[in-house]
Amino acid sequence: MRVIFMGTPDFSVPALRAVAARHQVVAVYSQPPRAAGRGQKPRPSPVHRTAEELGLPVRTPERLKSPQEQADFAALAADVAVVVAYGLILPPPVLAAPRLGCLNIHASLLPRWRGAAPIHRAIMAGDAETGVAIMQMEAGLDTGPVLAEAHTAIGPEDTTADLHDRLAEMGGALIARTLDRLPLPARPQPAEGVTYAQKIDKAEARIDWSQPAAAVDRRIRGLSPFPGAWCVVGDERVKLLRSRLAAGSGVPGQVLSGFTIACGEGAVEVLEAQREGKRPMPAAEILRGMSLPERLD
Structure with a gap:
């Protein structure tokens, strides 16, 4: 399939590699390079660097609100967009542009831990397990129906770093299997059990x-x-x-x-x-x- 990949941090890299190994990635969207290091020179994101390593075209808009950016996105004629910790809100015209919509890899078992810090919050709350969910994106915050999920136990000495790396690999494997089986029936999220993973202060x-x-x-x-x-x-x-x-x-x-x-x-x-x-x-x-x-x- 023709896939647009949208992601920024290390967590997104295994998914990009998994998708690129099996499908045609027509564009990779990532956050613009940010000043970092002692010299404060602009540094491309982990996804940006990986895309260049794989020879994939990269786009780094500051936002996706302009009609031109949205037209450029639609012109890619993608079958689906895969979104993993991208960091920008996708306006309705962007969500609607790919033929099969936009799929998000979320690092929790929805509807538990919607929001910004699901891995931190799962450990801090003492959850026995967590996982990754493939969600059909819609306008609400992590409210879309779920196409697939994978579970993992949270060990008694697991840190957020440990769980982050494990879930990143799980997400890559799960999105690869999900894309191979599209279209899939989606399960609406239940109204019961909704929790929000507030940003860490x-x-x-x-x-x-x-x-x-x-x-x-x-x-x-x-x-x-x-x-x-x-x-x-x-x-x-x-x-x-x-x-x-x-x-x-x-x-x-x-x-x-x-x-x-x-x-x-x-x-x-x-x-x-x-x-x-x-x-x-x-x-x-x-x-x-x-x-x-x-x-x-």
């Missing part, structure tokens, strides 16, 4: 040791690697990147042993952390270079 990142250990552990893993949950050690902010539940109890914030910290209920063992200006390191390596006080704030 950096104010959520400071650890409150008075919370139960299960909540602290989920926050550490759910915010890893970005923005990174943190606590203060002495006068230094330290990011906590991996953790697990641990035996023990004490006053919230009390250091029980190593990097095991008492919470409001139970305790959490920090497995990986990052000091200011340093790389992420295993907790044992961190502790060779810094001493923890008797109690953390």
Whole structure:
């Protein structure tokens, strides 16, 4: 089929590779290059770079609202558009242009966790499983009917980074199977069970040791690697990147042993952390270079 691919970050790359291996990608749409690095030079997105590697034409409009942009999109005469974390709202003329519409790969089992941060929120909420859904896009926020889905368990030590990579690969495999079987019947999303994955606010990142250990552990893993949950050690902010539940109890914030910290209920063992200006390191390596006080704030 003739496919338009629309995506921007690393999460979208496995899907682009999967689609390009089986279908004719007539254009790749991605966010424009953004200033990055020490020199603040414009840097193409991961999808942009991958498309160029594959020899695919790339378009990077700032928005899709102009009649000319919409006409250019329609002129591609695509059978379908595949949209994966693109980052721009698709106006109705764009949604309607491909013969089979626009399909979105969403990183949750809809209708749970519609919105911006479904992977973070699934871990932070303590969900036992999540997955990817292929949704027929419509004007509402992640409200369209679902064509296919794949499930995965959320492990007790999974971080957002772990789940991100797993779901990205699952999404690529699932969209490839879905395109091969189009047209497919679509299942309307039920009205029950709708939740919204609000964008992560950096104010959520400071650890409150008075919370139960299960909540602290989920926050550490759910915010890893970005923005990174943190606590203060002495006068230094330290990011906590991996953790697990641990035996023990004490006053919230009390250091029980190593990097095991008492919470409001139970305790959490920090497995990986990052000091200011340093790389992420295993907790044992961190502790060779810094001493923890008797109690953390």
